[in-house]
Amino acid sequence: MDVPRLDHALSSPSSPCEEVIKNLSLEAIQLCDRDGNKSQDSGIAEMEELPVPHNIKISNITCDSFKISWEMDSKSKDRITHYFIDLNKKENKNSNKFKHKDVPTKLVAKAVPLPMTVRGHWFLSPRTEYTVAVQTASKQVDGDYVVSEWSEIIEFCTADYSKVHLTQLLEKAEVIAGRMLKFSVFYRNQQKEYFDFIREHHGSAMQPSVKDSSGSHGSPISGKLEGVFFSCSTEFNTGKPPQDSPYGRHRFEIAAEKLFNPNTNLYFGDFYCMYTAYHYVILVIAPVGSPGDEFCKQRLPQLNSKDNKFLTCTEEDGVLVYHHAQDVILEVIYTDPVDLSLGTVAEITGHQLMSLSTANAKKDPSCKTCNISVGR
16 A cells, blocks of 8 residues: 655755655554554554664754664665654653644655655654654555564654744744834833842842743743843833833833943844734843853844844944834843842832733744744
């Protein structure tokens, strides 16, 4: 029985010795589980001795692809026509619970020289742990398959978004950023107890903390980049920060030039929404040459501080002037400690709107505005 081929899922081979899976296919029927049990209607013949893959190696891992190779005994090797690859998310080893539930986990490839590239954003997600096992198979003239035993099970984890993927997100965010509004302060809302703790235990310096898991699952800053979170959005009618906040009734305000100036670099970090009509853009401000700057330089697209669609710092008549995008909510991460003495802390008159918090918020994977064609 022939299986449907998905040739469009494949990349071009980088060299003759690194052939890509030429005819990667998704098996719509049950082939054979990792214990060697086969379905009665699967079209697989009785087990014959084919070499069992061993010493499996995974390499060149990206957020939606990897290369796989293995060793085999030479006995009956010339009878191999196909490879069966069983791929599962680690947390669901015995199920087919993928991001798209209608996609099965069995991959079928014609036997080509190794290593081969497996690529497909519909069954691979970024920063996700997977298990993989391999079978060799020989297709018979009547369409049945003779298969080997399953190999050992190997575990690996896909990578974060690369700069290329983040640039795709950046370009999508630019489309909806809207016109620029003038602002003059960055601000950070917290409970009164937070600021009391900072004064008592950290000498009044707000310390960088690791970014949570909110936003895109493949974002390279989640759980890795350390910084102090700020906002800069203003109310359209007043030009001032809103009086409501999801994070606390006490607000630290600091003049924009204290954090964002010619001695800092600006980076694009993420673009996402939380099943809502409005979208968030995460930006990172890092003092030039700081550890945060070095982290971002390797992983994030850098923006021109004077000319971009989200946050700008320009000079007019010898004075620094600041603008932010109107139609997205900016979340700004500053990568160094910030001393409270550089600004003011006061209680806001509005409400604490917990429903607007983005803490560990998950991105809507179905939104066409803020998703790209790789894992979400």
